[in-house]
Amino acid sequence: MSKFWERTFFFGCFLTQGSSYISAYSYGLMHRLHHVHTDKPEDPHSPHNDPNPFLLMWATRNSYFNIYSGKTPVEDKYRKNLPEWKAFDTIAHNWIFRIIWIGIYIAIYATLATAWWQWLLLPITIIMGSFQGMAVNWWAHKFGYENFKMTNTSKNILPFDLIFWGEAYHNNHHKYPARANNANRWFEWDMGYQSMRLLNFLGVIQLKPQPIQ
Structure with a gap:
């Protein structure tokens, strides 16, 4: 896609992922490493390495942030043709925006929830991106x-x-x-x-x- 549409989708990801927003570039690296090291100790998210889905979700979170922060070295050959917008990620990936999104979710629940049990879905809403990733990569x-x-x-x-x-x-x-x-x-x-x-x-x-x- 063109650079215009690529950046349009960056905004789209930010609006739909909200508090779960992740860098497309860093996720692309993590996904490529998953293919290279599938089910091996170096695999960033494999149930073969973690005994339950919650530990898998935590391991995936740590793998992702280590790649995003540069703590995990990644060879240049895995970086080819990945979408990247560092300036936008610096803003959208910030914890301040994550807290703002959580505040928005709480306001939506306060406005629309009609029963107490519906609030139990709030944590899933907050971590929806991680939850979806865990569901796919575990199941x-x-x-x-x-x-x-x-x-x-x-x-x-x-x-x-x-x-x-x-x-x-x-x-x-x-x-x-x-x-x-x-x-x-x-x-x-x-x-x-x-x-x-x-x-x-x-x-x-x-x-x-x-x-x-």
Whole structure:
């Protein structure tokens, strides 16, 4: 995508992720390291290394912040073609904005909540990004079916993915990490890829030819 659209999506991520906002550049590095070291001790988020999903979420958080702060050295070959906007991340990634977002969430709950138990969802709202990442990276290496025999534990969680927008096809993704479409079999449906097709049609992004299977 063009630099204009790239930065538009930076703002979009900030508005939708809120208190869970993470740097696209740092997450890109972490995701590439996950593919290189899947299920090994160096893997930044694998249930193979952590006994429960909450420890996995904490390990992922620490891995991410170590990459973001530069404490974890990353080879230059993994930095190629990642979206980066340092000035924006310096502001959006600040703890002050995280606290502001939490205040906004509390105000929304105070306005719209109609029962006490609804407030129990507030912590999940605050850490939604981490919660979603834990769900995908825990379940997709623990439960599901495999289209491809791999040297790792990656699995496809759902046969028809309307919940994770294609991220449920983790086994497919590990087999073909460069493909935009994570679906592989006739019954698999990748909503994320369909949205990319629409953005490609509108000229917002330009999809590259899909690698041959």
